[in-house]
Amino acid sequence: MSNSEHGRARAKGRTTAEVLGADRVESPPPLLEERYEFLGDEDISIDRYISRDFFEREIKTLWPRVWQWACREEHLQAVGDTYVYDVGPYSVIVVRSGEDSIEAFLNTCTHRGTRILATEGSGFSPAFTCPFHGWCWNLDGSIKNIPARWDFPHVDDDKHGLQRVQCEIWGGFVFINMDPDAAPLADQLDVLPEHFSHSPLERRRIAVHVEKRLPANWKAAQEAFMEAYHNIETHFSPNGANAQYDIFGRFVTRFIHNIGSYSPDALEDYGPSAAPWLDPPLTEDQQLRTMGLGKFDDENIPDGETARRIAAEALRKSVGARLGIDLSDCSDSLMVDSIEYHLFPNMFFFPGISIPMVYRFRPAGDDVDSSLFDLLILEPLPEGATHPEPPEPVRLDVEQSYTEVEALGWLGNVYDQDTGNLRAQQQGFKASRKPGITLGNYQEVRIRRLHMTIDEVMNED
Numbered sequence: 162m163s164n165s166e167h168g169r170a171r172a173k174g175r176t177t178a179e180v181l182g183a184d185r186v187e188s189p190p191p192l193l194e195e196r197y198e199f200l201g202d203e204d205i206s207i208d209r210y211i212s213r214d215f216f217e218r219e220i221k222t223l224w225p226r227v228w229q230w231a232c233r234e235e236h237l238q239a240v241g242d243t244y245v246y247d248v249g250p251y252s253v254i255v256v257r258s259g260e261d262s263i264e265a266f267l268n269t270c271t272h273r274g275t276r277i278l279a280t281e282g283s284g285f286s287p288a289f290t291c292p293f294h295g296w297c298w299n300l301d302g303s304i305k306n307i308p309a310r311w312d313f314p315h316v317d318d319d320k321h322g323l324q325r326v327q328c329e330i331w332g333g334f335v336f337i338n339m340d341p342d343a344a345p346l347a348d349q350l351d352v353l354p355e356h357f358s359h360s361p362l363e364r365r366r367i368a369v370h371v372e373k374r375l376p377a378n379w380k381a382a383q384e385a386f387m388e389a390y391h392n393i394e395t396h397f398s399p400n401g402a403n404a405q406y407d408i409f410g411r412f413v414t415r416f417i418h419n420i421g422s423y424s425p426d427a428l429e430d431y432g433p434s435a436a437p438w439l440d441p442p443l444t445e446d447q448q449l450r451t452m453g454l455g456k457f458d459d460e461n462i463p464d465g466e467t468a469r470r471i472a473a474e475a476l477r478k479s480v481g482a483r484l485g486i487d488l489s490d491c492s493d494s495l496m497v498d499s500i501e502y503h504l505f506p507n508m509f510f511f512p513g514i515s516i517p518m519v520y521r522f523r524p525a526g527d528d529v530d531s532s533l534f535d536l537l538i539l540e541p542l543p544e545g546a547t548h549p550e551p552p553e554p555v556r557l558d559v560e561q562s563y564t565e566v567e568a569l570g571w572l573g574n575v576y577d578q579d580t581g582n583l584r585a586q587q588q589g590f591k592a593s594r595k596p597g598i599t600l601g602n603y604q605e606v607r608i609r610r611l612h613m614t615i616d617e618v619m620n621e622d
């Protein structure tokens with residue numbers, strides 16, 4: 162195969178575009194776009210996942226320069242509500258400082274550097290007080306009180322306010338950037354505001370929030386969610402063999418992975434015994450019963466109909482009734498598919514209704530080999546409803562199972578399967594003589610894009 166053809170090959174069978182094209186309720190235009198480009202096929206160095214040197218470069222030159230979602234706006238409903246966001250060694254306080262203002266500061270004292278708010282997550286403070294000597298700041302970061310002020314004639318109040326962090330909001334998410342000279346959030350969001358105009362995330366509420374510690378570097382952890390190539394081996398699921406992968410620029414990538422509409426042809430290429438449970442291929446009726454999005458006990462599939470269309474229609478009614486919203490114009494794809502956007506460096510947003518997650522992956526403290534994975538389910542809010550108080554995150558340690566979180570239902574097993582591979586991968590990295598990982602040109606292109614952008618950001622002057 163000549164080099165110019167690399168990246169052109171695709172799985173056999175129906176493409177995602179063909180599946181969406183046959184839907185009853187048509188998808189909004191962004192979902193019909195296709196934007197792949199071949200980005201090379203060199204191996205990616207394993208050192209990037211295991212070396213302290215690379216980790217420290219990320220800490221110095223990646224995390225302090227990029228926009229990251231810290232919390233949801235609904236975490237900050239009353240003046241004085243705070244949210245502490247930790248990433249690696251850094252800690253940022255986000256606060257509702259006034260009815261119409263949200264501000265962010267480094268969580269460190271301007272006297273002798275002590276961390277001010279101890280714990281990550283939600284809180285409330287009428288003012289910020291350092292636990293060491295009691296220096297105190299107003300919610301806008303200005304000095305409120307310095308105990309024994311007589312001893313600090315050299316301290317200029319204006320220079321000893323809390324250290325400000327840039328803060329912007331999109332889709333109900335509060336983003337922070339520790340670089341005072343950072344370009345606006347809009348540059349990093351790229352196509353997201355346009356693509357999510359049909360699925361406004363600000364009109365959603367946190368139904369479930371789970372934060373789990375994972376035994377893998379933050380990049381390996383999130384890369385397990387950037388491709389559907391693992392679906393047969395890890396999830397015993399044929400869905401995803403024909404997933405579509407898109408690169409919208411340096412910061413935003415996507416996959417669309419059809420649920421309840423697999424192509425038996427695509428599975429031929431997985432090898433003769435890869436999926437014995439799919440021989441003979443599943444009927445439309447079997448696909449409907451096993452797609453995981455509902456029971457569909459009352460649904461039958463008339464001749465010429467598909468599991469996907471029947472499921473989408475049934476879900477429009479049942480989910481619409483449960484949530485109190487009208488989903489009659491919501492496309493089949495938004496009703497059933499796994500549509501996943503990645504925003505550099507560590508966030509995933511899903512516009513779908515039945516698969517409505519957001520993810521965030523970040524280094525856990527100083528440890529190269531572990532990470533924190535926030536998993537949120539965002540449910541659409543009925544028209545006119547205000548956001549309820551968000552739930553406290555359920556915190557799971559490395560050994561705990563997602564199935565302990567009842568609200569995740571059938572997804573608990575899926576996330577256990579996804580995260581179960583990670584310890585083995587992090588261990589395998591260290592046992593390898595081969596210095597790099599190898600990526601598929603199409604199905605794993607988002608992982609390559611992630612690494613290219615990491616290098617670009619870290620090498621900026």
Ligand code: FES
Pocket residue numbers: 270271272273274275291292293294295296
């Ligand atoms: S270190 Fe914070 S008040 Fe002294």
Ligand SMILES: [Fe+2]
Pocket residue numbers: 385386391392395396579
């Ligand atoms: Fe998975």
